Amino acid sequence: MLPRQGTDAQEYRTAKIARILIYVLIPPLTLLSLVMPFLLMQVKNPSLVVSSGFGVLGVGLAVFFIYGLIETVKGLIILNAREITQIGAFKIKTLLLQEIAGYRISAYYTHVFPKGPSLPTLKIGNTTERYRELQQWLAAQYPDLDQVDTDRAIAFILEDHNLGRTPEERAKALTQAKTTALILNIAGGVAGAWAIFYLPPYEWVIGACLLVPILATIALWRFPHTLRIDQKSNSGYPSLLIATLIPCLGLLIRALFDYQLPSYAPMWPLVGTAATGAALALAIGSRQFLFRACSRVSVALTIALLALLYGYGATSTINVVYDTAEGATFRTKVLGKHYTSGRNNNRTYYLKVSPWGPVTSAEDVRVSHDFYRQTQEGQAITIMLLPGRLGVPWFLVVE
Template identity: 35%
Template sequence: MKEYKLAKGWAIFIYLLAPILVSLFAWLLILPFQNGDFLLKLGWLLIPVALAMIALMIIGVLDAYNGRLIIGKNRIISISTLSKRELKLEEIKGYTVNEQYIFVEPNSSSKKSIKISKYTGGYREILHWLSLSYPDLDVTNALEEEQEILQDESVGWTKEVREEKLAKARQRAKLLNWVGGLTTAWIFFYPTPYSYSILAAMLIPIVALAVVKLSDGLIRIDEKKGSAYPSLFYALIYPSLGIMLRVLLDFDIFDYSHVWPVSGLITLAFLFLLLINQKEFTFKKKVDYLTVSILALILFAYSFGAVIHINCYYDHSEAEHYTAKILDKRISSGKSRSYYLKLSTWGRQNEIDDVSVSKALYNRAEVGAEVNIYFRNGILDIPWFKVTDK
């Protein structure tokens, strides 16, 4: 029998970090009651999040101390704070590996899989033992799927034709995924010429969805490890998220009420076209519902970005001009740095509000000075404005 626990370095890290995080979330727990009406209104969000995170930190510490994996002569046992799972060696079907865990899979649906963190001491030893005794189910599944494709006469009349179609589908998917990634980098780091970069990012997800539909099931949307089917997941997700983030940086929307229904309708239209007469999602497993839900969010991000870009960039109507006084300025730091000016009321804006601006404008702006605001109604009836000192 051999026992494995969380690697010592990671255990020490958790013991040191957990008290700090518990203190932080305990402070968030009482914060809404100490800082006026605004944070009190956010209490419904802050309090449950703080309680959940405190509980998570406590469970993490207990797992670091008590959690263990035991490999015996005839069984493997996983013990954690909230559960205990056990599989006899003859009950193990095989294993799969992702970036964070090894999953030991049972050969019966009545049994639950055992999850082993890569931060477990002796992780490589465990993986080596599994590889000597059991198959890697990702490899097995990919081989089985490839054989199914090569035996499917709907793909082609002969095996040679089917092999050629599968090879071309993989090349096509790889190319589109790379183009999607590079285009996303283009619109983020050097969106010049602007109109062409955004147009390219808007077209790639449409092309990706069209390729998936026209492949008759040979090219898929979802990226699954251990699948023989090529996927266009990255050609869809990268430009979609890129467009959404780009328009949030470039345009200030005055009223989002017309954005949601238009974006929602476009998302539903895409989903309908994608899911009708397709082979990828059978909805017999929960994972299919989860995957389609994630796909809907990605398509909504695309629709949101496309709607705002079209509404604002192609709006050449005469702007209404207003001025506002700079009351304050601040920088928000996180994964990226954002710059904000607090502006007085102006035109249709009846409340003091923070507005995101470029770094250059932020650096030029002085508290007490005035800025110009150009207000337009948008070609899709989504009002927006631009703040400038010129």
């Protein structure tokens, strides 16, 4: 609550739990960052360049940790009836209450903006004690600038006579576009997440990931003045980015982790054709925004990204998932085995096998963990080669 004239000022520091964690963790982390380069240099015996790099990295981390500690110790927000002051590690910022234009809320901060460009902007972290109280005070006294921008953008959209002759018709058209975007974004998010986490039924999930971006493109053609393919905060225009990006990522992940090709050369012309077609379809649906200087770059980059992802993901999955032809089997010998570790200790397992079928040299093939454990060097295994729905051969290890 805003202090009244003559009352004590309100003070807000870093929340107690956050302070305790920082006080406990920062000193040992700082020490570790300074010592670790020397330990790494002793173990690895690196070159002078690598040693210097480790040293710079360690000092940089130590400086960062020390700055965070000082910021926590000194950090303070003081709010009284006249002004709000933010005390940081090396700087003090003050705004008179009448100099505040409004605020914006992001994931981790609340930004307090001044009315003039020469005045400071305050950045209040969400680890500040009684953070919600500060936000409520700001909301009661000043406008949410994000909402102001959105309202202004919607008012501009509703003046577009391409949406209808009357304000009611234009509002109805915008509502229809928002509803369409909501439905497609939910469908795309669910389908993409389903594919990413490899949940059954597999063919249906792949089909959904192929279909939803096509439906989103059709929606862009249906609502060219209201739906946009990229995401822009406070623009007022509903976005179809989730409906297109998440399914494309799902297709890409399944293509990278599920399918193996003896050669990728036959795939690239098909990928290029699919990506070009997707880019043209999205560009036509987004033509209204491509012709606007303020959104041209963002829309063009989004279209290029989506076209590449869909071109590769769709081509790969259609070629494999919907291949119903008979395969040819080949016997090959295991020459070695190894695995690679990724994030969260996720491992990918490989067997190095002798030449087989169209493969003329010893190469790695990806297998499951169980098959990797059961198979020994020198053992013969079976590989099935299939022609592919689109004519691009692919193979799998018969386990």
